[in-house]
Amino acid sequence: MSDTVIRVENLGKKYIIGHQRRERYTTLRDMMAEKARSFGQMFRRNGKEDYPTHEEFWALKDVSFEIKQGDRVGIIGRNGAGKSTLLKILSRITEPTEGRISIKGRVASLLEVGTGFHPELTGRENIYLNGAILGMGKAEIKKKFDEIVAFAEVEKFLDTPVKRYSSGMYVRLAFAVAAHLEPEILIVDEVLAVGDAQFQKRCLGKMEDVAEKEGRTVIFVSHAMPMIASLCNSCFLLKHGEVIKEGSPGSVIAYYQSDGQHSPGSVDYTSSPSPPGDHLAVLRRGWIENEKGEQSLDVRIDEPLTVYMEYEVQQKTPGTPYPNFHFYDDKNNCAFVTAAMVDINSPLEEGVYRALCHIPANFLNDGVYSVGLAVTFMHSGVHVSFYDQSALVFNVTDPIEGVITRGMGYVGPIPGVLRPVLDWNVEKIA
Numbered sequence: 074m075s076d077t078v079i080r081v082e083n084l085g086k087k088y089i090i091g092h093q094r095r096e097r098y099t100t101l102r103d104m105m106a107e108k109a110r111s112f113g114q115m116f117r118r119n120g121k122e123d124y125p126t127h128e129e130f131w132a133l134k135d136v137s138f139e140i141k142q143g144d145r146v147g148i149i150g151r152n153g154a155g156k157s158t159l160l161k162i163l164s165r166i167t168e169p170t171e172g173r174i175s176i177k178g179r180v181a182s183l184l185e186v187g188t189g190f191h192p193e194l195t196g197r198e199n200i201y202l203n204g205a206i207l208g209m210g211k212a213e214i215k216k217k218f219d220e221i222v223a224f225a226e227v228e229k230f231l232d233t234p235v236k237r238y239s240s241g242m243y244v245r246l247a248f249a250v251a252a253h254l255e256p257e258i259l260i261v262d263e264v265l266a267v268g269d270a271q272f273q274k275r276c277l278g279k280m281e282d283v284a285e286k287e288g289r290t291v292i293f294v295s296h297a298m299p300m301i302a303s304l305c306n307s308c309f310l311l312k313h314g315e316v317i318k319e320g321s322p323g324s325v326i327a328y329y330q331s332d333g334q335h336s337p338g339s340v341d342y343t344s345s346p347s348p349p350g351d352h353l354a355v356l357r358r359g360w361i362e363n364e365k366g367e368q369s370l371d372v373r374i375d376e377p378l379t380v381y382m383e384y385e386v387q388q389k390t391p392g393t394p395y396p397n398f399h400f401y402d403d404k405n406n407c408a409f410v411t412a413a414m415v416d417i418n419s420p421l422e423e424g425v426y427r428a429l430c431h432i433p434a435n436f437l438n439d440g441v442y443s444v445g446l447a448v449t450f451m452h453s454g455v456h457v458s459f460y461d462q463s464a465l466v467f468n469v470t471d472p473i474e475g476v477i478t479r480g481m482g483y484v485g486p487i488p489g490v491l492r493p494v495l496d497w498n499v500e501k502i503a
């Protein structure tokens with residue numbers, strides 16, 4: 074398989090709903106879902122399920138992909154898309170119904186409850202047990218022991234059975250064990266969401282180290298797009314059990330975020346019965362064009378782009394509305410807001426108007442951006458007719474080669490929402 078560590082071919086997983094026997098192992102998320110389910114059942118008549126007795130259901134169908142050593146792969150998709158099922162198959166917790174997988178190397182996954190951690194054993198005992206499962210000797214585990222305990226911050230509870238741990242402590246220890254015991258492939262489900270923000274940050278840093286410094290492979294499922302964007306170098310989007318898009322996290326996230334409502338990079342309310350707006354103005358359409366005048370989801374960092382908006386003024390207005398655009402990055406930082414220069418006091422005829430704004434090349438940083446489209450009247454106080462938040466999503470790509478805002482020879486990430494070309498002067502003064 075050369076440097077391919079995971080190859081998945083035509084994988085399918087069928088469940089029989091209603092007659093499904095319990096899986097032998099449950100994941101931490103299953104456990105949480107089960108709790109929510111039993112709570113829901115309290116409100117159901119006789120606690121009985123309303124499902125038909127026999128129903129075949131394909132949680133995954135015809136899934137094929139390859140993952141290379143050192144890749145940091147994000148798997149995203151809506152609830153029920155099949156993400157956990159895929160992770161369970163890769164972790165050998167569940168058998169596929171059809172298809173093949175080949176995996177090169179030891180896998181540690183942070184989704185198992187049944188396999189790795191034993192509830193009656195203490196934190197200390199579980200660390201040794203997990204090391205042994207991964208094929209490590211006692212001396213090897215001992216070497217890693219202090220690091221694991223320090224990372225998980227469970228010193229005081231090392232000799233307490235893990236069944237007494239809070240869910241946060243449990244996940245901290247489980248992550249620390251999985252990440253430090255040197256598996257070749259680390260699979261992490263979104264259980265990290267249980268931890269606090271600071272712990273999540275440390276986990277992301279650790280996963281980055283595992284992949285970049287140690288050359289190991291990380292597969293990460295999350296609903297938190299900023300986490301996927303900052304950790305992963307490739308991404309799969311699952312929908313109804315199928316991989317519908319794969320590629321760079323930026324373009325896959327942009328596609329995902331605009332999916333289901335409109336095509337990527339554009340929005341069209343012309344046949345909608347309730348477009349955003351009020352008695353003064355309503356939004357009709359919005360879209361993004363690249364330098365060649367094509368509607369596009371991906372725009373190169375060193376190419377200009379144009380944002381368009383069409384809106385309908387419904388009646389002659391006493392003043393002129395401001396069309397304005399609000400740019401946000403994928404961590405929800407506002408990059409900037411820009412408005413057209415108009416004379417707010419001149420009346421405007423009813424009709425359809427088009428506003429456009431040119432964003433220069435070498436201005437935004439690379440990454441996913443969303444644009445909110447708005448029309449505001451200012452003739453008697455501030456009156457917002459509509460603000461369609463995140464209406465447009467696009468991805469600024471950085472091909473690295475030949476990009477002038479990188480400086481010479483630097484190929485790593487560059488922080489910041491913007492990466493503008495500014496006027497510099499450097500001279501010898503003494």
Ligand SMILES: Nc1ncnc2c1ncn2[C@@H]1O[C@H](COP(=O)(O)OP(=O)(O)OP(=O)(O)O)[C@@H](O)[C@H]1O
Pocket residue numbers: 088089090093096130131132150151152153154155156157158159
């Ligand atoms: N043991 C099971 N028996 C029957 N159906 C199942 C079983 N496990 C999962 N499913 C179904 O398979 C589909 C995919 O589930 P899966 O948990 O893989 O989705 P997911 O993408 O991880 O969703 P989420 O983001 O909500 O965790 C869902 O419709 C789910 O109800």
